[in-house]
Amino acid sequence: MSSDVHHGGDRSPLNNVSAERYEILGHPRRLHLLETLDERSHLSLAELTTELIDREGIDGPVGKARHEVRIDLVHNHLPRLAEFGLVDWSIEDGVELVEEPPIRTGVAGALIEEYGAESVDRLSDPVRIRLLQKLDSSDRPISLEQLASALAGHGTGSLGDTTESKIALHHNHLPALADLGILEYDRESELVSLFEDVPFDA
Numbered sequence: 001m002s003s004d005v006h007h008g009g010d011r012s013p014l015n016n017v018s019a020e021r022y023e024i025l026g027h028p029r030r031l032h033l034l035e036t037l038d039e040r041s042h043l044s045l046a047e048l049t050t051e052l053i054d055r056e057g058i059d060g061p062v063g064k065a066r067h068e069v070r071i072d073l074v075h076n077h078l079p080r081l082a083e084f085g086l087v088d089w090s091i092e093d094g095v096e097l098v099e100e101p102p103i104r105t106g107v108a109g110a111l112i113e114e115y116g117a118e119s120v121d122r123l124s125d126p127v128r129i130r131l132l133q134k135l136d137s138s139d140r141p142i143s144l145e146q147l148a149s150a151l152a153g154h155g156t157g158s159l160g161d162t163t164e165s166k167i168a169l170h171h172n173h174l175p176a177l178a179d180l181g182i183l184e185y186d187r188e189s190e191l192v193s194l195f196e197d198v199p200f201d202a
Helices: 021-027 028-040 045-056 062-083 105-117 117-123 127-136 144-154 161-178
Strands: 085-092 094-097 183-186 192-195
Touching: 021 028, 028 045, 028 192, 045 062, 045 094, 045 144, 062 085, 062 105, 094 127, 105 117, 117 127, 117 161, 127 144, 127 192, 144 183, 161 183
Parallel strands: none
Antiparallel strands: 085 094, 183 192
16 A cells, blocks of 8 residues: 555545444444445345345355344344434335435445455444544644544543553554554654555545
């Protein structure tokens, strides 16, 4: 990936969306579900179940797979997505995206395509989303001290004061995101920059 600093702007779906809302992206099935609805808009529960089995490449007896996916949708994912204002659904009427979802659904497909479904949990942590928002809004690298101060001041996730934030960023959040190729963290200079081609402008 390019090491050019990403310039923030209104085009980024990170802008003006609370970090907590991005927690909903923390499961691959919800990402596949949003990606499917982004393409089809409205599906019956049976159709959505079939689509997800196909997208996820689930093996085994078809009847058992359909039952397990349907139960998972009805009792887990669909209620959570509805709670966050992303979908409207009922067993009788099926599932559809709301007209103006608070998160751009194209982000879901971009995350899966770029990083793989197994890496999504690294991206949906509120601390990491707030961190990315801060980097996305800057046209130059930001120091670890500045990031820690901003995140602690915002009361993001489990971060407390600036010292606690620096430790969590240095040992946890920044290495995890650097490993995914989302940002560059220079441990000597303690400067952090977002890579230019991070797919959050989907």
